[in-house]
Amino acid sequence: MLTRCGIGKLLLFDYDKVELANMNRLFYQPHQAGMSKVEAAEKTLKEINPDVEFEVYNYNITTMDNFNHFMERIKNGGLKEGEPVNLVLSCVDNFEARMTINTACNELGQNWIESGVSENAVSGHIQFIIPGETSCFACAPPLVVATKTDEKTLKREGVCAASLPTTMAVVAGFLVQNTLKYLLSFGDVTYYLGYNALQDYFPTMTLRPNPQCDDNYCIKQQQAFQIKEATKPKVEKTEDKVEEIVHDDNVWEIQLVSETTEDELKEADGQVPNLVEGLKVAYTTPAPTQASNEKTVDSTEKSLDELMKEMQGL
Template sequence: MTESVERVKELEQEAGRACGIGKLLHFDYDKVELANMNRLFFQPHQAALSKVEAAEHTLRNIDPDVAFEVHSYNITTVVEHFEHLMSRISNGGLQDGKPVDLALSCVDNFDARMAISTACNELGQRWMESGVSENAVSGHTQLMIPGESACFACAPPLVVAANIDEKTPKREGVCSARLPTAMGVVAGILVQNVLKFLLNFGVVSFYLEYNATQDFFPTMSMMPNPQCDDRNCREQQEE
């Protein structure tokens, strides 16, 4: 049994190295709750830990060769936090002082998405956005290249997918729970597209929707909006 467990750990580490990811920067201010257990990779004994701390512990056990940098704060509430986020995007790459290769947004609120979009537009940083809708059985991934494709301010995903304003308050009586399978599928699609983008193979859809009830995967390409509210997006388009 011990040999089998050790072999599993070796295979997990080899898989991590095979993906070529050398460094992960993780930003999140939330704490692990028991309600997260059904759909995220946290474990019950990690309840009350910050999500970035718990994630680092789990991921470091899977692949200790990856460099981790974690920050437990809200990027939307303090100017210094937003400025630090931008600094780490532009200087926190595997080689210190170099930008990251790709930013990923896996957040669940409009303000955080807008903050990430604003930072990436200003820095010219390529990023991918993803999320699962409140109906629990649909989701999306979206690739954004400043100046070349629509940014979050140009076309928020909920507006595209369901004609719903991202800023609409949660509706009374609607459960915001997510099916673990739907989240797993969306996360898998996101990671697959990350590898395709970084390794330059296959086709990465600029917008890919997932509907679990019909096994439906519509895709589309969205050009940036010349009248985008984000000045940096308009400037990136001109460049």
């Protein structure tokens, strides 16, 4: 999606290989089975948009040596070499990799968006993380981690649990949409947006950092953020005076009419329907009026020419 939108540069990190189980989502093709995912992704994406610059790394970011290089590329792998990247996107499927990205971003003070799909493939979420300002991934660990359960016991070898392409596409769309809002500075970037496909439920919230977070760099980022907020000049709230606009003339006899209130709707002749929360009635269909007792013109069998002559004679 970002490639189609013309993103300047993408750095891809993964160490898995393309399997037939991956054919039901993303853009992998059967003939790419056995290739590294980053290599296959680069090949396909370059065909979609050759103007995008790519860096691909086929290694496990959770090892010490690879982690140091991963940190270096976040710090210096921007569109201009030597500048940090604008945003890190996490699309991993295990807790260890998420914690690795969380540690790197906390240490560097790098904004990133975490995303994921549930094991049953019918729900997912995205979470925008600003180190020190919002909750990092370690501030509120998943239940399986909080209860000290080995996550490896939940994943079966050779089975791709979250494999519903529709859910993956919806969550990926949320991820890219908020990435564009962040990079292009339009709209509001959501701090947390969930998706439950069974109930079509989209919870949203803001997660604040945990002062007792286990990540030391998160605590340091929280302290730095609090100092930054304390040094900001306080802005006094002032009430904006609304000036009444007065026109000397009104050639077209334009009038401003207030919106229909609930009391006015109750007094209306038409029936007011019961709507769900968030919707309101703008107007009602007026009830049919009864025939009045005023005199009406009788029909006539005269032709149009005869009627016109009568008119001319008046």
